[in-house]
Amino acid sequence: MNEKDSDILSKVENYYQDYxxxxxxxxxxxxxxxxxxxxxxxxxxxxxxxxxxxRIRGDVHEPITKGDTQLETIACxxxxxxxxxxxKRRYDFCEGLVLPHACDSITRTYxxxxxxxxxxxxxxxxxxxxxxxxxxDFFKAELETFRKxxxxxxxxxxxxxxxxxxxxxxxxxxxxxxxxxxLRKSDPPLVSGTEIATILTVxxxxxxxxxxxxxxxxxxxxxxxxxxxxKKAPRILIDGACVDNIDFFKLIEDSGANVVADSLCIGxxxxxxxTEVGGNPVDTLAHRYLDKINCPRTYREKVxxxxxxxxxxxxxxxxxxIKEFNVDxxxxxxxxxxxxxGFEVPARKAYLDSLKMPVLYLEDxxxxxTIGRLRTRIQAFLEMIGS
Amino acid sequence: MAEEQKKEERKRRRHATEAAGKIGPMVxxxxxxxxxxxxEGKSIAYAFIVCSYDEIIRAMDIxxxxxxxxxxxxxxxxxxxxxxxxxxxxxxxxxxxxYALCGLGFDQWREELGEMPPDxxxxxxxxxxxxxxxxxxxxxPRNKWYQAVQQYMPDVPIYNVGxxxxxxxxxxxxxxxxxxxxxxxxxxLRGLIKFLERQTGRKMDWDRLSELVDLGERTWNLIWETYxxxxxxxxxxxxxxxxxxxxPMVFMLGTQEGYDFFLELNKELKDKIARKEGVVKDxxxxxxxxxxxxxxxxxxxxxxxxxxxxxxPVETTYRMIEPIYRLNIPDTNDPIERLAWRWIRYWTxxxxxxxxxxxxxxxxxxxxxxxxxxxxxxxxxxxxFSCRTWHLGLIWQLNQLKKIYxxxxxxxxxxxxxxxxxxxxxxxxxxxxDIVDIxxxxxxxxxxxxxxxxxxxxxxxxxxx
Ligand code: SF4
Ligand code: SF4
Numbered sequence: 001m002n003e004k005d006s007d008i009l010s011k012v013e014n015y016y017q018d019y020x021x022x023x024x025x026x027x028x029x030x031x032x033x034x035x036x037x038x039x040x041x042x043x044x045x046x047x048x049x050x051x052x053x054x055r056i057r058g059d060v061h062e063p064i065t066k067g068d069t070q071l072e073t074i075a076c077x078x079x080x081x082x083x084x085x086x087x088k089r090r091y092d093f094c095e096g097l098v099l100p101h102a103c104d105s106i107t108r109t110y111x112x113x114x115x116x117x118x119x120x121x122x123x124x125x126x127x128x129x130x131x132x133x134x135x136x137d138f139f140k141a142e143l144e145t146f147r148k149x150x151x152x153x154x155x156x157x158x159x160x161x162x163x164x165x166x167x168x169x170x171x172x173x174x175x176x177x178x179x180x181x182x183l184r185k186s187d188p189p190l191v192s193g194t195e196i197a198t199i200l201t202v203x204x205x206x207x208x209x210x211x212x213x214x215x216x217x218x219x220x221x222x223x224x225x226x227x228x229x230x231k232k233a234p235r236i237l238i239d240g241a242c243v244d245n246i247d248f249f250k251l252i253e254d255s256g257a258n259v260v261a262d263s264l265c266i267g268x269x270x271x272x273x274x275t276e277v278g279g280n281p282v283d284t285l286a287h288r289y290l291d292k293i294n295c296p297r298t299y300r301e302k303v304x305x306x307x308x309x310x311x312x313x314x315x316x317x318x319x320x321x322i323k324e325f326n327v328d329x330x331x332x333x334x335x336x337x338x339x340x341x342g343f344e345v346p347a348r349k350a351y352l353d354s355l356k357m358p359v360l361y362l363e364d365x366x367x368x369x370t371i372g373r374l375r376t377r378i379q380a381f382l383e384m385i386g387s
Numbered sequence: 388m389a390e391e392q393k394k395e396e397r398k399r400r401r402h403a404t405e406a407a408g409k410i411g412p413m414v415x416x417x418x419x420x421x422x423x424x425x426x427e428g429k430s431i432a433y434a435f436i437v438c439s440y441d442e443i444i445r446a447m448d449i450x451x452x453x454x455x456x457x458x459x460x461x462x463x464x465x466x467x468x469x470x471x472x473x474x475x476x477x478x479x480x481x482x483x484x485x486y487a488l489c490g491l492g493f494d495q496w497r498e499e500l501g502e503m504p505p506d507x508x509x510x511x512x513x514x515x516x517x518x519x520x521x522x523x524x525x526x527x528p529r530n531k532w533y534q535a536v537q538q539y540m541p542d543v544p545i546y547n548v549g550x551x552x553x554x555x556x557x558x559x560x561x562x563x564x565x566x567x568x569x570x571x572x573x574x575x576l577r578g579l580i581k582f583l584e585r586q587t588g589r590k591m592d593w594d595r596l597s598e599l600v601d602l603g604e605r606t607w608n609l610i611w612e613t614y615x616x617x618x619x620x621x622x623x624x625x626x627x628x629x630x631x632x633x634x635p636m637v638f639m640l641g642t643q644e645g646y647d648f649f650l651e652l653n654k655e656l657k658d659k660i661a662r663k664e665g666v667v668k669d670x671x672x673x674x675x676x677x678x679x680x681x682x683x684x685x686x687x688x689x690x691x692x693x694x695x696x697x698x699x700p701v702e703t704t705y706r707m708i709e710p711i712y713r714l715n716i717p718d719t720n721d722p723i724e725r726l727a728w729r730w731i732r733y734w735t736x737x738x739x740x741x742x743x744x745x746x747x748x749x750x751x752x753x754x755x756x757x758x759x760x761x762x763x764x765x766x767x768x769x770x771x772f773s774c775r776t777w778h779l780g781l782i783w784q785l786n787q788l789k790k791i792y793x794x795x796x797x798x799x800x801x802x803x804x805x806x807x808x809x810x811x812x813x814x815x816x817x818x819x820x821d822i823v824d825i826x827x828x829x830x831x832x833x834x835x836x837x838x839x840x841x842x843x844x845x846x847x848x849x850x851x852x
Binding site: 069070071072074075101103104105107108109110111112115116122123124126128129130132134135137138141142145149152153296297299301302306307310334336337338339340342343344345346347349350361363 | 477478479480482483484487520522524525526527528530531532534535537538541544545547549551553554555556557558559563564567568570571574575578746748750770771772773775776778779780781782783786787
């Protein structure tokens with residue numbers, strides 16, 4: 001954070017460093033906390049039940065030790081780190097766990113999570129893989145099952161009214177996040193990628209109303225910045241999956257670039273799509289989580305006559321971001337063993353090539369040590385763009 | 388490919404059963420057959436095993452090209468590296484499923500050349516007319532692999548069949564949710580049939596489909612009965628052979644040939660049992676292959692176990708059947724509904740049992756059942772680095788097994804000549820390598836670990852005596 005922007009921004013920084021801080025305080029006041037992983041868990045339902053949805057985060061600074069005694073190392077290192085720190089009781093204020101059918105690394109470890117953490121509540125949400133009519137009907141039924149199951153744990157029925165209210169609050173949160181992104185459009189941007197990543201990460205573990213207030217305060221503070229505190233530099237978009245730490249953003253920005261946009265899970269993939277209001281809330285939630293969130297784990301049927309049209313339909317959202325944020329280059333950043341994303345690297349690259357976008361593809365583990373080793377390649381890439 | 392590797396490949400694995408020995412040539416003929424089928428203009432589909440559509444494609448005379456199988460063959464022939472490397476050069480991470488990587492490398496090469504890559508194992512993998520993906524609750528590659536191939540053959544369409552099943556939960560019974568699962572799967576399979584009708588220009592023959600579903604169900608029962616014969620001491624067939632007999636199980640379901648194969652195997656096993664003829668002469672240790680796909684390039688490791696007097700009467704891998712009569716499938720004449728019920732009931736088969744034992748879980752419950760039924764002395768698993776589907780949770784299963792299932796109780800005479808119950812230890816071993824990628828394998832290390840494991844088994848036996 002910039003030194004001048006004290007108070008609210010240092011509060012954010014504080015929350016980021018001590019990730020469970022607020023949840024722990026709230027738990028002491030009687031608030032029940034439900035942990036979850038991934039952008040595919042409908043947090044609206046958790047909030048509507050009166051729980052605090054708490055997105056589990058890994059820790060790139062913490063070597064994975066305990067987790068490896070219970071889980072094979074051939075899984076996505078982000079998930080392994082989340083599991084490791086959970087096992088080390090970092091999030092022991094949580095009373096429940098919800099995992100979605102996201103990728104093999106998450107799905108195939110549900111039992112291990114469930115038994116190892118031994119929480120009073122756990123649930124798995126089974127998202128289908130396609131967005132056709134029958135899949136949508138199936139998913140609605142599956143969300144109803146979740147609603148009932150969580151309701152039983154909460155000791156109350158989660159009504160349509162509760163859901164509608166929760167949907168509004170979470171939509172509001174997404175609007176505010178989007179407003180934050182607006183500050184990145186100027187050149188140089190008014191807010192750095194590292195700052196945005198910090199704020200968004202923090203937002204995902206606060207009660208939604210609190211997160212909304214926090215975002216408001218942050219927005220107000222940042223809008224006071226008359227002059228960009230950063231230099232003009234290549235404008236980078238990070239494309240990838242579950243990046244929940246600022247270290248990678250920092251590395252890029254320290255190497256002489258501005259991260260101005262992303263298509264990441266703690267970023268536009270999750271914050272851009274909103275739930276439709278009005279209508280049956282479960283239907284609109286199903287639509288948001290299955291169709292609107294553009295994650296490679298959800299299969300999109302090929303559209304159009306040419307392969308290029310198919311690429312447009314699958315990755316067009318990244319193309320729009322590139323235009324909207326005036327991006328100079330893309331860093332495609334993935335974790336080893338990430339199956340859903342790993343299978344589409346060539347396709348993503350082909351799409352970006354068709355836009356004549358310089359792309360750097362990096363495969364990484366999930367630790368500060370390995371992140372640091374990427375520096376030279378990033379610098380070379382930035383030089384290439386700059387020249 | 389290194390010369391020694393070629394020589395290595397020529398060393399045939401010894402089989403305990405004659406039936407298993409016939410599989411190699413059978414697979415070779417099938418793969419050759421698909422290339423020929425393409426020339427003859429038959430409809431060819433890329434397909435995955437265990438996707439519930441076997442009888443459907445057979446009833447429509449569609450020739451399946453099992454892409455996992457071809458990659459396995461390349462692995463077994465120790466000729467996969469060039470395809471893996473090619474996939475890597477296309478920017479696919481080497482950490483992904485090596486069946487998929489091998490297939491992607493092969494397909495891209497074939498499409499680039501307009502003909503089979505040079506010296507393609509067994510004549511190569513034929514280009515399909517369409518591809519049948521599947522979105523289940525496991526295996527991302529089933530959902531993503533063919534979409535990735537489309538980059539190299541964009542004119543080949545895909546149908547992705549949704550085939551989920553409910554995971555095991557504390558507060559939810561399968562009965563609470565199975566209706567919407569069944570409804571969904573039925574709709575998905577009907578959608579598949581429409582797709583196939585459009586692609587082939589032929590109509591589904593529903594009577595034939597019913598007959599084939601019947602045949603498929605009879606085959607499941609027959610396989611189960613046949614595999615149960617392996618409970619005999621000494622066991623007449625081990626996991627090494629089962630890695631061959633999986634071919635008629637999962638690649639030939641819904642064909643008479645597949646059924647007949649198991650009839651023959653059944654007879655052969657009964658004859659062996661009557662003659663007391665086991666996999667090894669002096670059976671010392673009975674092991675459970677408790678998880679993991681095998682290293683196709685190192686199946687001789689099973690013979691190595693045998694050389695130490697260790698046999699595998701049972702495995703969880705590629706035992707993709709349960710006796711139909713135990714699945715309580717509701718009465719229905721609709722073959723699609725039967726397929727859907729078979730699917731759901733298969734995947735949730737162990738749930739009720741697990742519920743009865745606190746802290747248990749279906750996969751663990753299955754291990755326990757096999758340990759008891761097959762008089763098991765130890766468990767071996769294989770962790771293949773590239774496939775999360777079958778290889779995540781193995782360590783945990785073993786831990787959980789130790790926790791909830793106090794090692795097999797045996798009775799023995801105490802010093803005061805009183806009978807007393809004792810807990811017998813159950814040693815376990817997890818081997819680490821891959822299904823296809825031979826660079827992950829060291830024969831020396833593997834065999835050292837097997838040796839150490841055998842010593843542990845011996846020690847445990849002594850302690851238990
Ligand atoms: S990074 Fe990939 S493999 Fe890991 S949790 Fe996210 S989607 Fe799954
Ligand atoms: S089950 Fe494993 S080996 Fe088979 S296709 Fe899926 S990931 Fe690959």
